[in-house]
Amino acid sequence: MNTLSNIYVAGHCGMVGAAVVREIVRLGLPPPLTATHAELDLLDQAATRAFIARHRPTCIVLAAARVGGIEANRSALGTFLYENLMIAANVIHAAYEAGVPRLLFLGSSCIYPRLAPQPIPESALLTGPLEPTNEGYALAKIAGLKLCQFYRKQHGLLYHSAMPTNLYGTGDNYHPEHSHVLPSLIRKFEAARLAGAQEVTLWGTGAPLREFLHVDDLARALMFLLRTENPPDWVNVGSGEEFTIRQLAEQVRAAVGAAAELRFDPSMPDGAPRKLCDTALIRSLGWQPQITLAEGLRRTVAEYRAEAAAGVLRG
Numbered sequence: 001m002n003t004l005s006n007i008y009v010a011g012h013c014g015m016v017g018a019a020v021v022r023e024i025v026r027l028g029l030p031p032p033l034t035a036t037h038a039e040l041d042l043l044d045q046a047a048t049r050a051f052i053a054r055h056r057p058t059c060i061v062l063a064a065a066r067v068g069g070i071e072a073n074r075s076a077l078g079t080f081l082y083e084n085l086m087i088a089a090n091v092i093h094a095a096y097e098a099g100v101p102r103l104l105f106l107g108s109s110c111i112y113p114r115l116a117p118q119p120i121p122e123s124a125l126l127t128g129p130l131e132p133t134n135e136g137y138a139l140a141k142i143a144g145l146k147l148c149q150f151y152r153k154q155h156g157l158l159y160h161s162a163m164p165t166n167l168y169g170t171g172d173n174y175h176p177e178h179s180h181v182l183p184s185l186i187r188k189f190e191a192a193r194l195a196g197a198q199e200v201t202l203w204g205t206g207a208p209l210r211e212f213l214h215v216d217d218l219a220r221a222l223m224f225l226l227r228t229e230n231p232p233d234w235v236n237v238g239s240g241e242e243f244t245i246r247q248l249a250e251q252v253r254a255a256v257g258a259a260a261e262l263r264f265d266p267s268m269p270d271g272a273p274r275k276l277c278d279t280a281l282i283r284s285l286g287w288q289p290q291i292t293l294a295e296g297l298r299r300t301v302a303e304y305r306a307e308a309a310a311g312v313l314r315g
Contacts, residue, residue, distance in 0.1 A: 003102040003158075004226060008033040008057035010042060010091055011064030015171040016106060016164075019219035020061050027223060033057055043083060048090040052098045059102040061222060062091050062144075066137075068178040073134040074269070081136035088144030092159065096151055104226055105148050105161040107141040107234065109211075109277050110134050119278035122163070122234055131272045149233045160231045162222055165238035165277045169215035169300055175315030181245065182212060183315075185252040186304050193258035200253075200260045203268035206246030211276045213239045214291040214299075224287045231285075238277035239289045245270075255297040 007024060011017035012034040024032050033055055040051050042064050052060075066083045073080055088105065095103050112120045113128030125145075130138045148159035168182040176187065185202070192200050221237045243251070249262055291299075307313040 003059045004029055006030065006033060006056070006058045008052070008055065008060045010035075010060060010062045010087075013037070014063060014065070014067075015167065015169070015173070015215050016218060017061070017063040018171045019169070019215040020063060020222055022170075022216070023219035023223050042087045042090055045086075045090045045094075049094040049097060052091070052094040052100065056098060057095075057100055059226060060091065060095050060100055060104070061226075062088070062103060062105045064091070065106065067173075068180075073137055074132075077136035079136070080134070081140050084137055084140030085143055088140060088147060092144065092147050092151065095159070096155060096157060101158060102226065103148065103157070103159040104222060105144050105159070106222075107145050107161050107163040108138070109163055109165045109236065109238070109275055110138045110272075111142050111145065111163060112275075114272050118274050119240075119276040120236070121278040122232070122236060122281060125234075133269060133271055145234050152233065158231075160225070161234040162218075162225060163234055163236045163277065164218050164221075165211040165213050165236070165275070167213055167215050167218060169296060170303055171215070171314065172300070173315040174304065174313055179315055181210065182248065182252070182300075183304075185249055186256065186301060189249075189253050189256040189258040189260065190301070190304065190308075192260040193256055197260050199263050200249075200258070201263040201265055202245070202249060203265055204245065204270035205266045206244060206249065206262075206264045208245050208270045208272065209242045209274040209276065210245060210248065211238050211240070211242045212248070212293055212296075213237065213289060214296040217289040217291050220290070221282065221287050224285075225282075228285060232281060235282045235285075236277035236279050237282055237287075238279045239293070240276075240279050241293065242274070242276045243293070251293065251297060252301075255294075255301045
């Protein structure tokens with residue numbers, strides 16, 4: 001069976017889902033099956049089961065999730081756990097019931113312990129405590145990953161997972177309170193540039209190390225995995241490069257063209273001290289990223305400005 005003949009992209013309006021749809025189109029595959037939140041609430045088990053049973057996709061890319069930055073996560077741990085747990089359980093089990101032969105679940109590098117060895121190998125899962133500020137989200141993603149692994153083992157279905165590092169790029173969320181670090185930096189420095197502000201203050205110390213991957217590179221990785229005959233149960237997807245938050249902020253400031261001084265507020269949380277994924281496994285399968293951070297930032301800043309000018313900025 002050609003499992004790519006009828007792909008359902010769950011979460012196609014989000015940054016990752018939209019990138020997957022673009023990649024499907026680029027590859028010349030049949031247009032994917034999609035449904036907006038208004039058309040299908042994945043928190044509704046009965047509706048999810050009915051939708052998947054009716055459409056019988058040959059493959060599902062499960063990119064739907066409630067996501068957010070440090071403040072959004074730590075202030076709503078229960079919501080992030082419940083909603084992401086329900087989305088994973090509802091879609092994965094409905095796929096099993098409908099006999100969907102292949103499913104790719106999107107996890108996150110936050111599934112790994114806060115003090116995992118660096119770079120973080122896939123084997124680090126469940127070897128230590130999680131980062132407290134996003135524990136709810138991480139637990140839900142771990143449950144989804146394990147559900148795929150166990151259904152694969154128990155039922156012989158090719159359900160597997162990908163663990164992307166920090167993402168940015170086309171379609172990102174720029175909410176002033178709930179966005180991730182890189183889009184938040186773009187918004188802050190662009191606002192400073194336009195206002196002629198003298199300084200920009202950021203949370204934490206600027207010392208944590210982070211890895212970033214453009215969402216188009218992730219989409220290419222996901223379609224690569226879907227064309228891999230016997231993929232790992234879960235695999236890291238990242239750029240292999242890391243920067244301190246200070247270095248990242250300096251690169252964003254340069255890409256935006258702002259002149260504001262950079263200040264940090266050490267009374268606010270840093271999050272995990274370091275998060276670099278070990279991507280040796282997926283690279284050994286034949287995939288590698290194509291978009292450098294410098295190139296990705298140029299593209300993303302240009303897209304941010306175009307969306308802001310058109311009044312369609314997410315967040």
